[in-house]
Amino acid sequence: MTAKAKILDIAMNLNRIGNWAADGYSGKKKRIRTFLHSTSKYLESLRNYNIPPSLDKTIKAFSDEYRQLESEGLKGPRDIVFWAEKMMTWGNILTHRSQLIR
């Protein structure tokens, strides 16, 4: 699997999680947790890839914020819609930025 495909997998997960949370966090909690764990594993595995310098800053910023978002998501976000929007925003940013990998 390429780094681009891995980043797109992460982006897809983030958009899924964001949509589920916005639809109703409590009803989808179990699924959200499963996908948060899966996203963490994808993110961890990104270390084995050569990420182009143009993406370094974005991945670093995402990794830093994702730790907080994951922890909040596992506990239960205080503002669910805002948390969901943040997940989707990162999903969109990573989808765009993955295009920088040719």
Place this chain on the structure above:
Amino acid sequence: MVLDRHAQPNGNITSKLLFSSIGLMFFVLKCLMIIQKKASKEQLKKLSEHFDGYIKVVVDIKKGILAGGSDRHFDDEQTLLKNGSKQEDLWGGGYDTETQETDYNSIINLRPNQANPSRDILSLEIRGKFDEIVYKLLK
């Protein structure tokens, strides 16, 4: 006196929290702006500051203007509504200044009464208008 002594530190913490919240609010509001004609380089820099090159935007497809630069589409939407826009003309999405791509995903787009039962803009016609305005004002 005892109460006074205890009140002081709590007051300081409250003040610090208040000032940091105001600071954050000021930062968000400073970046949020309505764009009615082609954005200048300085405006583009401010708009894209919050997400390092990515801009969350809400477009008024009727007036041909947009609001962007904030953390949440809701804030952009509210700004445009206060500016006289109509809810049904507002659509949210994003523009990445690095890849020059747009996306049509936003919490505010979920509008089944306008045949849009999704957070993505489903109508190709609306997507076209959205792109046209975003590229005209931000590219």
